Amino acid sequence: MQITPSILNADLANLGAEVRRIGSADMVHIDVMDNHFVPNLTLGLPVVESLRSHTDLPFDAHLMIEDPDRWAPAYAEAGCASVTFHVEAAKAPVRLAREIRKQGARASMALKPATPIEPYEDLLAELDMVLIMTVEPGFGGQKFLDMCLPKIRRTRALMQRHGVETWLQVDGGVSLETIERCAEAGADVFVAGSAVYSAADPDAMVNELRAKAEAARA
Numbered sequence: 404m405q406i407t408p409s410i411l412n413a414d415l416a417n418l419g420a421e422v423r424r425i426g427s428a429d430m431v432h433i434d435v436m437d438n439h440f441v442p443n444l445t446l447g448l449p450v451v452e453s454l455r456s457h458t459d460l461p462f463d464a465h466l467m468i469e470d471p472d473r474w475a476p477a478y479a480e481a482g483c484a485s486v487t488f489h490v491e492a493a494k495a496p497v498r499l500a501r502e503i504r505k506q507g508a509r510a511s512m513a514l515k516p517a518t519p520i521e522p523y524e525d526l527l528a529e530l531d532m533v534l535i536m537t538v539e540p541g542f543g544g545q546k547f548l549d550m551c552l553p554k555i556r557r558t559r560a561l562m563q564r565h566g567v568e569t570w571l572q573v574d575g576g577v578s579l580e581t582i583e584r585c586a587e588a589g590a591d592v593f594v595a596g597s598a599v600y601s602a603a604d605p606d607a608m609v610n611e612l613r614a615k616a617e618a619a620r621a
């Protein structure tokens with residue numbers, strides 16, 4: 404059970420200090436948005452490269468951008484341990500996943516709430532993680548979409564059927580109130596943005612979220 408706080412709702416002008424407030428996190432989730440794939444613009448490669456020297460925590464890049472085929476491998480090269488592209492934007496997801504792995508990172512594929520997993524079943528062996536969005540991507544602080552829970556269950560079942568060790572990440576509206584539902588459905592990596600960064604003690608919140616997820620899975 405891993406907690407990967409999103410820095411989207413942190414103080415973006417103080418990212419170095421903000422990542423040091425989540426020392427218990429398993430990875431730092433970095434939301435890259437290009438104002439085309441989603442209606443919001445955040446940060447890109449130069450910021451990720453600068454931030455790399457400010458923490459020892461692994462980086463989990465979530466690319467909400469057009470043309471990930473062109474840009475994603477550079478995030479692996481910049482030292483991100485995991486690189487997630489959206490399958491809705493990828494032109495050649497198999498080639499892209501292989502390219503990311505070749506650069507030494509874990510390859511991950513994200514699905515928006517209305518995108519089904521079934522057409523991509525045969526890709527699972529090419530992936531180290533599947534990210535199921537539980538809000539429409541673009542903004543932090545949105546309400547968790549319960550309609551995504553059946554897809555989490557179906558994805559976990561497909562992973563078991565194919566005998567792969569792929570991680571299953573959920574992202575959007577994950578909090579102390581919703582994390583148990585996600586864990587019960589089969590998620591094992593949890594993004595939490597506003598839940599962590601609006602807490603008085605973000606690091607304590609990371610540990611509380613992990614404890615809840617572990618209890619729900621057990």
Ligand code: DX5
Nearest residue numbers: 411540541543544576596597
């Ligand atoms: C949304 C981003 C999420 C977001 C999560 O498009 O991908 O990572 O920052 O924030 P919360 O946890 O507040 O929904």
Ligand code: ZN
Nearest residue numbers: 409434465574
């Ligand atoms: Zn994200």
